[in-house]
Amino acid sequence: xxxxxxxxxxxxxxxxxxxxxxxxxxxxxxxxxxxxxxxxxxxxxxxxxxxxxxxxxxxxxxxxxxxxxxxxxxxxxxxxxxxxxxxxxxxxxxxxxxxxxxxxxxxxxxxxxxxxxxxxxxxxxxxxxxxxxxxxxxxxxxxxxxxxxxxxxxxxxxxxxxxxxxxxxxxxxxxxxxxxxxxxxxxxxxxxxxxxxxxxxxxxxxxxxxxxxxxxxxxxxxxxxxxxxxxxxxxxxxxxxxxxxxxxxxxx
Amino acid sequence: xxxxxxxxxxxxxxxxxxxxxxxxxxxxxxxxxxxxxxxxxxxxxxxxxxxxxxxxxxxxxxxxxxxxxxxxxxxxxxxxxxxxxxxxxxxxxxxxxxxxxxxxxxxxxxxxxxxxxxxxxxxxxxxxxxxxxxxxxxxxxxxxxxxxxxxxxxxxxxxxxxxxxxxxxxxxxxxxxxxxxxxxxxxxxxxxxxxxxxxxxxxxxxxxxxxxxxxxxxxxxxxxxxxxxxxxxxxxxxxxxxxxxxxxxxxx
Numbered sequence: 001x002x003x004x005x006x007x008x009x010x011x012x013x014x015x016x017x018x019x020x021x022x023x024x025x026x027x028x029x030x031x032x033x034x035x036x037x038x039x040x041x042x043x044x045x046x047x048x049x050x051x052x053x054x055x056x057x058x059x060x061x062x063x064x065x066x067x068x069x070x071x072x073x074x075x076x077x078x079x080x081x082x083x084x085x086x087x088x089x090x091x092x093x094x095x096x097x098x099x100x101x102x103x104x105x106x107x108x109x110x111x112x113x114x115x116x117x118x119x120x121x122x123x124x125x126x127x128x129x130x131x132x133x134x135x136x137x138x139x140x141x142x143x144x145x146x147x148x149x150x151x152x153x154x155x156x157x158x159x160x161x162x163x164x165x166x167x168x169x170x171x172x173x174x175x176x177x178x179x180x181x182x183x184x185x186x187x188x189x190x191x192x193x194x195x196x197x198x199x200x201x202x203x204x205x206x207x208x209x210x211x212x213x214x215x216x217x218x219x220x221x222x223x224x225x226x227x228x229x230x231x232x233x234x235x236x237x238x239x240x241x242x243x244x245x246x247x248x249x250x251x252x
Numbered sequence: 253x254x255x256x257x258x259x260x261x262x263x264x265x266x267x268x269x270x271x272x273x274x275x276x277x278x279x280x281x282x283x284x285x286x287x288x289x290x291x292x293x294x295x296x297x298x299x300x301x302x303x304x305x306x307x308x309x310x311x312x313x314x315x316x317x318x319x320x321x322x323x324x325x326x327x328x329x330x331x332x333x334x335x336x337x338x339x340x341x342x343x344x345x346x347x348x349x350x351x352x353x354x355x356x357x358x359x360x361x362x363x364x365x366x367x368x369x370x371x372x373x374x375x376x377x378x379x380x381x382x383x384x385x386x387x388x389x390x391x392x393x394x395x396x397x398x399x400x401x402x403x404x405x406x407x408x409x410x411x412x413x414x415x416x417x418x419x420x421x422x423x424x425x426x427x428x429x430x431x432x433x434x435x436x437x438x439x440x441x442x443x444x445x446x447x448x449x450x451x452x453x454x455x456x457x458x459x460x461x462x463x464x465x466x467x468x469x470x471x472x473x474x475x476x477x478x479x480x481x482x483x484x485x486x487x488x489x490x491x492x493x494x495x496x497x498x499x500x501x502x503x504x
Contacts, residue, residue, distance in 0.1 A: 064349075066349065067320055068347075068350055069348075069349035069476075095320075096321075100349070100474070143489065145489055151453070151456075152456075153453075155460060155463050165452040165453065165455060167449045168449075171446065190449055191443045191449075192446075193444070194444075197442055197443075201417065201453075203417060204403075204404075204407075204419075204496065206482075207407040207415050208379065208407060211407050211482055212476065213480075214480045222352070224352055227464060227465075228465075228466045229463070230458075230459050230463055230467070231459060234462075238397055241394060
């Protein structure tokens with residue numbers, strides 16, 4: 001499927017042209033990063049969401065705004081559109097020092113590292129996390145308690161190559177399960193014998209986002225102005241080793 | 253060693269009485285939580301730090317302050333004192349919505365979960381992270397690139413039992429190595445075959461703190477007011493399973 005065809009399909013599902021282009025640009029970026037589970041293969045799933053759960057005509061709304069804090073509500077729009085609007089707002093009016101942005105009803109969110117990278121590209125350190133349907137159980141078993149709850153951290157660099165980490169707490173992705181690349185019982189916190197650590201992170205992010213954004217899947221973005229430039233020195237220290245977010249990166 | 257004896261030893265190392273009591277209260281709390289590597293066994297190590305590297309008479313200083321952002325500098329004090337001062341300042345004047353607090357020159361920081369819990373006990377959601385000397389290599393080998401870089405997330409609860417996750421990115425702790433409970437080559441990012449995930453988190457936190465707090469080990473605290481109360485429902489869903497931060501907890 002070409003990007004143009006993908007835009008056409010999302011427009012046929014009810015999205016306005018600019019919204020469809022925003023979503024497809026994100027899918028193309030995911031494919032370019034090798035994250036095909038979040039790429040163009042998602043079009044049929046997004047069409048289903050727009051038909052059954054999300055509102056194609058909805059627009060995210062900023063419902064609270066101070067220098068250091070904003071609250072947004074997705075109003076039923078695809079989460080990509082809420083995160084894109086948050087990134088645009090940060091670019092248009094960046095914080096002097098730091099701003100926490102809470103997004104209620106923000107699902108799906110796509111590849112968090114892409115949003116974090118956009119924020120780093122305007123010169124801000126970014127932390128982006130989001131909840132999603134509960135899929136990960138406690139390491140001792142039982143029902144799913146948390147989403148895969150990724151967190152992305154992006155740090156600008158004077159060498160023009162931001163550092164971008166993007167880590168999901170699942171040993172495999174839900175997309176892997178849907179595509180038959182992993183068994184459902186493999187969708188557990190990562191870490192094997194130390195899965196209690198990834199579970200603690202997943203639960204912490206679940207409750208952090210839940211306490212700020214409420215019971216629906218949501219997102220939290222922290223954007224802050226760096227005072228130092230640690231990335232080039234870190235790359236030097238790492239020698240030629242591939243760092244998170246470098247091109248040819250694998251999924252974190 | 254009793255807490256009184258520990259206070260005496262730190263006073264003999266040059267700390268003022270109130271500072272010694274603050275540090276020892278933190279060590280006692282670590283022991284109570286079963287985190288003995290951060291407990292009273294650290295007294296000789298702290299005495300050495302106060303003799304060689306940290307300044308017993310130093311007091312942390314708040315050097316920048318707005319509603320949504322503060323910057324502190326340890327001025328050579330033990331990091332415990334800087335984090336205790338930050339917690340006290342948050343309790344005295346909590347943010348309306350959110351505040352990011354950056355602490356330069358903040359080492360050692362002890363058990364981050366204890367600081368996060370203190371902030372949750374005043375009704376705020378807390379995220380606390382800190383850097384420490386580089387000890388973890390890239391999963392493919394090479395020199396140490398990051399500290400063990402723990403992150404703690406604490407969320408208040410209407411049932412009076414805050415949720416507290418506290419996760420270090422190392423498979424073992426530096427304390428385990430010092431105590432002979434682990435080999436130096438076991439001090440790597442946790443996760444075994446998925447250690448690239450813990451490394452990405454460790455590197456992300458290294459560069460996040462480095463970009464905000466500079467080249468010395470530092471700390472970053474986010475404190476924000478919850479709008480929702482997700483912890484009781486999460487406990488219900490988990491049934492009787494032990495959650496991070498519950499008493500009898502093991503190290504995350």
